[in-house]
Amino acid sequence: MDSRQKPDHSPTFLRHYTYDPPLPKSTGRRAATRVLLWSTALIGLPLGLLAVSWLIMLPDTDLLARTNPTSTALMDARQAQAKKQSRAIGRQWMWVPLSRISPHLRHAVVAAEDASFFTHEGFDWEGMKEAAKYNLEAGELKRGGSTITQQLAKNLYLSSERSLFRKAREALITRSLEQHLTKKRILELYLNVAEWGQGVYGAEAAARHHFGKSSSDLTADEAAWLAAMLPSPRRYDPLRKTTFLTRRHERILKWIDRQSATPIPIADEETH
Numbered sequence: 112m113d114s115r116q117k118p119d120h121s122p123t124f125l126r127h128y129t130y131d132p133p134l135p136k137s138t139g140r141r142a143a144t145r146v147l148l149w150s151t152a153l154i155g156l157p158l159g160l161l162a163v164s165w166l167i168m169l170p171d172t173d174l175l176a177r178t179n180p181t182s183t184a185l186m187d188a189r190q191a192q193a194k195k196q197s198r199a200i201g202r203q204w205m206w207v208p209l210s211r212i213s214p215h216l217r218h219a220v221v222a223a224e225d226a227s228f229f230t231h232e233g234f235d236w237e238g239m240k241e242a243a244k245y246n247l248e249a250g251e252l253k254r255g256g257s258t259i260t261q262q263l264a265k266n267l268y269l270s271s272e273r274s275l276f277r278k279a280r281e282a283l284i285t286r287s288l289e290q291h292l293t294k295k296r297i298l299e300l301y302l303n304v305a306e307w308g309q310g311v312y313g314a315e316a317a318a319r320h321h322f323g324k325s326s327s328d329l330t331a332d333e334a335a336w337l338a339a340m341l342p343s344p345r346r347y348d349p350l351r352k353t354t355f356l357t358r359r360h361e362r363i364l365k366w367i368d369r370q371s372a373t374p375i376p377i378a379d380e381e382t383h
Contacts, residue, residue, distance in 0.1 A: 169283055170268050173291040175300060179206055183304050185266045186312060200309065203316040209299040212314045213329040215367065219338035220302065222366035223359075225259040228298070233260045233289040234282075261285045263301045307340060308348030321350050335363040 186202065193200035209217070221228050227235050235258050257265075264284040269277060288297060307317035314337075318326040322333050329337070339359040340347045347356060 169280070169287060172284065172287045175288075176292055176296060180267060180300075180304065183267050183312075184269055185271075185304075185306060188271060189306075189310070202310050202312065203308075203320055204312040205315040205319075206303050206313065207315045207326060209295060209302070212299075212302055212326045213318075213334055215331040215334035216314055216318075216326060216329050216337060217298065217302070218367050218370045219331070219334040219363050220305075220341070221259070221298070222370060223338040223363045224262070224341060226366075228259050229294055231258060233285040234258060258285070259301050260288050260297055263297060263304070264288060266304050266306075267300075305341065306344045307337065308344050311344070311348065320348075331364065331367050335360045335367060338363050 186204075189200065190202075225235065227237075235256065240256075261281060264281050268284055269281055292300075303313040303315075305314075305317075306312055307314075308320055311317055311320045314326040317337055318324055318329050318333075321337065322329065336350060336352075336356075339356050340350070347353075352360075
């Protein structure tokens with residue numbers, strides 16, 4: 112017997128170890144993500160451009176320094192609403208210069224709607240904070256804190272919808288009005304386009320509609336009633352001296368008395 116060990120010629124299989132990377136993420140998930148991103152871009156980009164263009168394309172408020180508006184967004188909206196409801200609504204509106212509007216009414220409106228009108232630059236930040244605090248305590252939106260300039264911007268150019276875009280547009284228009292117009296002109300515009308009843312716009316039409324006289328002849332008492340109506344003019348047309356309106360009227364009369372001691376020179380200037 113051969114004591115030498117025979118070599119083993121059986122085949123040997125060598126295993127080569129390699130790095131196996133993790134399985135790729137689901138291609139379906141990738142596709143869904145791409146679709147979502149493209150959809151967002153295709154929808155969001157046009158909407159973003161529309162919003163920016165809507166904010167940038169502001170009305171030319173500089174024209175108001177030289178010309179009076181022939182209509183307002185509020186007037187047009189009231190007409191459209193009446194037409195939709197199949198009812199007729201007239202429009203009582205007579206433009207008069209500020210010098211022909213009773214000083215009593217000028218004082219009453221400023222006192223009731225925007226006491227710091229002649230000192231702010233379009234926005235009454237303190238008034239806004241007070242309104243926000245009041246609304247928070249009341250648990251509902253009861254006070255707006257809008258200045259006369261802000262109300263003018265809404266009356267002239269904006270719809271009644273409530274949205275962030277509309278508020279942003281209102282702020283830009285308000286700033287533009289303050290930049291291009293004097294306080295005297297802003298007050299004149301406001302007093303001539305403010306709503307004072309069903310189809311009644313402006314101080315002259317309001318004085319004739321509610322008291323049968325020209326706005327230049329209004330007494331302090333009558334002016335206070337008209338100013339008291341402004342937050343809800345259609346509700347109090349014809350003039351109904353409710354408890355709420357009477358209290359507001361009395362407060363405005365007291366404000367007028369206080370202001371009489373310190374007349375407002377800007378409001379009393381001659382309008383050219």
